[in-house]
Amino acid sequence: xxxxxxxxxxxxxxxxxxxxxxxxxxxxxxxxxxxxxxxxxxxxxxxxxxxxxxxxxxxxxxxxxxxxxxxxxxxxxxxxxxxxxxxxxxxxx
Amino acid sequence: xxxxxxxxxxxxxxxxxxxxxxxxxxxxxxxxxxxxxxxxxxxxxxxxxxxxxxxxxxxxxxxxxxxxxxxxxxxxxxxxxxxxxxxxxxxxx
Amino acid sequence: xxxxxxxxxxxxxxxxxxxxxxxxxxxxxxxxxxxxxxxxxxxxxxxxxxxxxxxxxxxxxxxxxxxxxxxxxxxxxxxxxxxxxxxxxxxxx
Amino acid sequence: xxxxxxxxxxxxxxxxxxxxxxxxxxxxxxxxxxxxxxxxxxxxxxxxxxxxxxxxxxxxxxxxxxxxxxxxxxxxxxxxxxxxxxxxxxxxx
Amino acid sequence: xxxxxxxxxxxxxxxxxxxxxxxxxxxxxxxxxxxxxxxxxxxxxxxxxxxxxxxxxxxxxxxxxxxxxxxxxxxxxxxxxxxxxxxxxxxxx
Numbered sequence: 302x303x304x305x306x307x308x309x310x311x312x313x314x315x316x317x318x319x320x321x322x323x324x325x326x327x328x329x330x331x332x333x334x335x336x337x338x339x340x341x342x343x344x345x346x347x348x349x350x351x352x353x354x355x356x357x358x359x360x361x362x363x364x365x366x367x368x369x370x371x372x373x374x375x376x377x378x379x380x381x382x383x384x385x386x387x388x389x390x391x392x393x394x
Numbered sequence: 395x396x397x398x399x400x401x402x403x404x405x406x407x408x409x410x411x412x413x414x415x416x417x418x419x420x421x422x423x424x425x426x427x428x429x430x431x432x433x434x435x436x437x438x439x440x441x442x443x444x445x446x447x448x449x450x451x452x453x454x455x456x457x458x459x460x461x462x463x464x465x466x467x468x469x470x471x472x473x474x475x476x477x478x479x480x481x482x483x484x485x486x487x
Numbered sequence: 488x489x490x491x492x493x494x495x496x497x498x499x500x501x502x503x504x505x506x507x508x509x510x511x512x513x514x515x516x517x518x519x520x521x522x523x524x525x526x527x528x529x530x531x532x533x534x535x536x537x538x539x540x541x542x543x544x545x546x547x548x549x550x551x552x553x554x555x556x557x558x559x560x561x562x563x564x565x566x567x568x569x570x571x572x573x574x575x576x577x578x579x580x
Numbered sequence: 581x582x583x584x585x586x587x588x589x590x591x592x593x594x595x596x597x598x599x600x601x602x603x604x605x606x607x608x609x610x611x612x613x614x615x616x617x618x619x620x621x622x623x624x625x626x627x628x629x630x631x632x633x634x635x636x637x638x639x640x641x642x643x644x645x646x647x648x649x650x651x652x653x654x655x656x657x658x659x660x661x662x663x664x665x666x667x668x669x670x671x672x673x
Numbered sequence: 674x675x676x677x678x679x680x681x682x683x684x685x686x687x688x689x690x691x692x693x694x695x696x697x698x699x700x701x702x703x704x705x706x707x708x709x710x711x712x713x714x715x716x717x718x719x720x721x722x723x724x725x726x727x728x729x730x731x732x733x734x735x736x737x738x739x740x741x742x743x744x745x746x747x748x749x750x751x752x753x754x755x756x757x758x759x760x761x762x763x764x765x766x
Contacts, residue, residue: 302529302563304497304513308426309481311397313450315441316474317460325450327397327426327479333494333513333527341426343395343450348501352482357499357511357529362455362548362641362734363562367503374473376456377395380560381502386513388495389538401612402667404583406636408627409660410646418636420583420612420665434612436581436636445668455548455641455734467659469642470581488715488749490683490699519680519699519713534687543685543697543715548641548734549748553689566746567688572699574681575724587705588760590676592729594720595753596739604729606676606705606758620705622674622729631761641734653752655735656674 302357303342304331304383307350311343319374326350326379328358333388344377345370357381395450396435397424397476400443404436412467419443419472421451426481437470438463450474488543489528490517490569493536497529505560512536512565514544519574530563531556543567581636582621583610583662586629590622598653605629605658607637612667623656624649636660674729675714676703676755679722683715691746698722698751700730705760716749717742729753 309327313320323345330340335355344358347369356379364370364378398421406418416438423433428448437451440462449472457463457471495513499506509531516526521541530544533555542565550556550564584607592604602624609619614634623637626648635658643649643657681699685692695717702712707727716730719741728751736742736750 302511302561304527304529307482309479311450311476312478312480313474313476316450317440319460320474325395325474327481329426332525333515339425341397343397347503357497357502359560359562361562363551363560365456365459366551366560367505374452374456374459375395376452376454381499381506381511383497383499385498386495387498388513389493400668402665404636404662405664405666406660406662409636410626412646413660418581418660420667422612432611434583436583458642458645467638467642467645468581469638469640488697488747490713490715518711519701533689543683543688545746545748547748549737549746552737552746553691567685567692567697569683569685571684572681573684574699575679586761588758590729590755591757591759592753592755595729596719598739599753604674604753606760608705618704620676622676644735644738653731653735653738654674655731655733 302359304355305329305342305358306331306337306355307352309352317374331355342377344379345375346379348379348382350379350382355383357383395452397448398422398435398451399424399430399448400445402445410467424448435470437472438468439472441472441475443472443475448476450476488545490541491515491528491544492517492523492541493538495538503560528563530565531561532565534565534568536565536568541569543569581638583634584608584621584637585610585616585634586631588631596653610634621656623658624654625658627658627661629658629661634662636662674731676727677701677714677730678703678709678727679724681724689746700751703727714749716751717747718751720751720754722751722754727755729755
């Protein structure tokens with residue numbers, strides 16, 4: 302999984318039928334100190350994420366195995382909202 | 395998925411039979427501000443994209459599960475035309 | 488597999504059901520000299536790793552085939568604790 | 581798929597049986613302007629490519645689904661010879 | 674596949690059962706001129722490689738399809754010893 306922040310959303314009317322009904326979010330990868338990295342994914346939302354929130358995405362074939370994405374043609378899905386990150390040395394972020 | 399712009403097209407006569415009949419497009423990955431990144435894919439088109447248009451690609455095994463690419467030997471497919479990108483802080487792009 | 492160090496842990500209450508019951512760890516990729524690289528994964532623990540320990544992760548579809556992650560929707564899993572790394576030229580690290 | 585140029589070939593006598601009978605080529609990824617990138621793959625040839633020629637590779641699980649690589653343990657395969665690349669702004673390359 | 678050099682070995686007693694019995698090697702990716710790149714994998718050995726030797730790895734789901742890794746939970750496997758690399762312009766390396 303990768304630690305990401307929701308930075309935007311995408312609307313699309315012409316798309317593969319299996320993407321219908323999903324909220325399509327633009328997510329940015331984060332460092333462990335929660336600073337942004339120059340790495341983005343477009344992920345479908347399976348847990349009700351809002352913009353600015355921090356979560357986890359799965360990518361690759363795993364993305365089409367969650368309860369809500371089963372047999373959907375997605376390669377990135379938000380699968381968890383992050384409540385807290387505890388770092389080894391720097392204490393709680 | 396990844397946010398991309400169609401920057402060109404490729405013609406090939408000698409190719410794997412499963413690539414027959416597809417428009418093969420050269421796409422460039424985009425930042426959230428729609429600036430180009432130095433990352434390219436060659437993707438088959440499943441939604442009727444034109445050059446200069448912005449869309450989403452799926453990569454990996456997911457690319458061979460869309461309605462039009464089922465059982466085709468592709469590892470990247472355009473699956474959505476992007477109508478609009480709404481960014482958290484910068485408003486509408 | 489990739490050589491990683493456990494650098495933190497993540498708590499999440501709203502998540503895909505298949506992630507329930509796993510310790511979710513933040514791991515950082517290492518060079519062969521055990522220096523850290525700017526590459527992170529979030530992995531489920533299958534071998535009882537503690538923070539600061541060095542281990543191996545599998546990523547991609549392999550991550551959902553271990554004894555403890557079978558049919559779980561994960562794309563990265565800690566699958567080994569590393570006891571020792573023997574380097575060709577520099578002797579034992 | 582990725583746009584690549586064949587830059588060399590590899591010989592190997594001790595190898596996994598499923599690699600027997602394939603020409604194993606060293607390919608270098610290209611930019612859209614056909615300049616080389618510092619990214620290489622070793623791919624099996626399924627379309628009769630020669631050195632210096634430009635083609636497309638598929639990577640990942642797709643590589644073992646082409647007519648000639650079915651059930652072979654390869655993760656990169658040349659699947660098309662490129663005849664022409666038409667770029668949006670710069671005209672024909 | 675990727676061109677790699679064996680640079681070390683890893684010992685682990687606490688690990689996923691499917692890793693039992695494999696030699697676990699640390700491999701470094703090579704350029705076509707055989708110079709090292711800052712990219713590493715940890716791969717199981719299926720062809721009897723020694724340290725300092727040059728070979729090919731497969732990564733991803735392909736790694737668990739070789740004769741010796743069938744149904745094993747690995748995502749990188751050494752599948753060939755390289756005898757010779759013939760480069761297009763620079764002659765034999």
